[in-house]
Amino acid sequence: MAKIREEIAVQKAKETELNKTIHITEETMRAKQVLATMSHEIRSPLSGVVSMAEVLSTTKLDREQRELLDVMLSSGDMVLQIINDILDLSKVES
Numbered sequence: 001m002a003k004i005r006e007e008i009a010v011q012k013a014k015e016t017e018l019n020k021t022i023h024i025t026e027e028t029m030r031a032k033q034v035l036a037t038m039s040h041e042i043r044s045p046l047s048g049v050v051s052m053a054e055v056l057s058t059t060k061l062d063r064e065q066r067e068l069l070d071v072m073l074s075s076g077d078m079v080l081q082i083i084n085d086i087l088d089l090s091k092v093e094s
């Protein structure tokens with residue numbers, strides 16, 4: 001009888017550990033989905049801004065305007081690359 005109680009206790013401990021693992025896995029999956037959604041929501045309008053800045057760069061600009069536009073394009077490209085890197089990282093971890 002003691003052996004059965006011990007086996008039941010071991011099984012309950014395993015079940016508890018499994019439930020914790022499942023909960024952590026579900027939370028991780030939800031967090032990755034939120035990250036992917038947020039990244040998409042940021043990337044889409046930022047891509048539009050960068051694209052319009054690229055169109056603007058084909059127009060006649062004075063030196064100061066060109067410098068400001070170059071900073072804008074460079075910064076936008078860096079943010080897009082960071083977002084892409086975050087998405088790539090979350091895909092690798094999946």
